[in-house]
Each structure stands twice: as C-alpha cells, then as structure tokens.
Amino acid sequence: MPKALKKSIKIFLFLLLTGALMYRFFFYYDPDNQCLIRLKPSLTEWSNGNVKEGIKVLKYAVPDEYEKLCAYVDKINPNYSCGGLGGGCYISGKAPTREIDISTAYDGFLGWTAAVIAHETCHAVQHEEGRPFNETECYGIGNYVLYSAVVY
C-alpha cells in the first residue's frame, strides 16, 4: 500500500476516533425528538456520562419534562456552580445561550440527576415565558420526577 494512502487512512481513523469521543463526551443527540444539547467539559463530571444518563431518565420515565428540556435548553454546564455539589443552578444572565448548570457527581444517583435537570429546566421555562423565578414550582417538578422515575 502506498505510504501516502497509509498516512491518509491513519489521519482519517484519528479524525473518526476524535469525532466519536467528542460526541460521546460533549453532546447529547436524539434525532427522533429533535433534541441536541451541548455538554461543557468538566473535571469533576469526568465523561458527562451521569448527566447524559440523567437526560435519558427523563426521556424514558418522564417524557413531558424531557420535552421541556429539549425545547428550552441548548447547553449544560456540569461544573461546580451556585447550587453547590449535588445541585444545579440557573443564571438568567446565561439565558441567551439557553444554558443550565448541573453539578451532580459523576457517579450520583441518577434519579436525583434527572430531578435536578428538570428543576433547572423549569427555571429556564419560567424565564422564557416571562414569569418570575419561583423555587416552589421547580422543587415540585424535581419531586415529581423522583416520584415518577424511582421504583421501590
């Protein structure tokens, strides 16, 4: 095989692998539901796996909250934020980029991760609908997610 072709194949495989890893760690994509969410890098979250699984809990167990997430959120920041470790945060200044902060641990209880995602999405919905920031409503949403998703 000519050297140039070997080199081209190696470069192609490298780019393919890089693309696959970028998708795996930094994107959630569900084409059937037209849902694309970018996940920022985080040393504490490692691979964003917990956040992606939390999103899937909403998809399979609480579809109405999943619909809201896909409609109102474009980006998730998994780094430590105003909600502290294990919590989340919505900053209205980030509204133009449709971003929420989810600081749950990389190995956190997935029901809780899903509940926090739904809670912060609730704040994003309040902001876009021009309604006041209301924690009671959003705590209720998070609780509803736990009631719906956890089997015991």
Place this chain on the structure above:
Amino acid sequence: MAGIYMTINIVNYFDPFGGCYLNIDGDIVSGNKETIKAAIRYLGKTDRTAYRNLCTVVDRVSEKNCIIADQRIDSKGFIEGLNLDGCYVKGTRTIYLRPDKSDSPDVIEGRARTIKHYTEAVARFWEEYNSKQ
C-alpha cells in the same frame, strides 16, 4: 488471561463462562463492594434463571442510598428512601443497593434477594417500554 480476569474482577463482576459482565460501584465509606459480588455469585448458584436475567438486563449495580423524594417537599419520603434496601431508576439499567459495611451471610443473601427483585423491575420496565414502540 488469568491476570486480565482477576484485574477486571477487582473492580467489577466478570463471569466469562456465564457471559456476565456487570459494573459494580461500591461506597468506599459506608459500603462493601465485595458483598455485592458475593450476592451475585450466590444468585448464580441458587437461582440460575434470575442470574441470567440479571446478566442480560442490568449493566450496573451501585451501592448508593435511594432518593425517592425531595427533602424540601417530602421529608418523610426522603427518609423512607434512605432506609430502602434498594431501588431502580426507570430508563436505566442500574440497580441501587443501600450501603452496608457488614459481610455477614444474612447481608449477602438479603442483597441477592434485592438484586433479584430489582432485576425483575428492570426487565419489566424495558419490556413495557419496547412494547409501546
């Protein structure tokens, strides 16, 4: 090969002859990862059907307290969740077990029962979900 098998089994559960690989997340502070593996092996010896079901439908067994309610809304439910032997979160293939440091035979057998119970919950969820598609 023996080295690979032993290395994998330090971290997770691997039974190559039974076609079984499970991620095991232990609680370093309040738990005991080895009793989870012992419970799975116990299930393999005492209930082969449940063991095969476990290996098919479950990816991960995690030692973590269950959260079934938000403490700020339902504090009673929150406490109830912490006392559960285990639980399952729909949409995943993960079973949760309450952390327990003890390595007594009773704990291992109890964990095996909990694992079997929630394996059935996992299978039921995905069967129902797939039948609706």
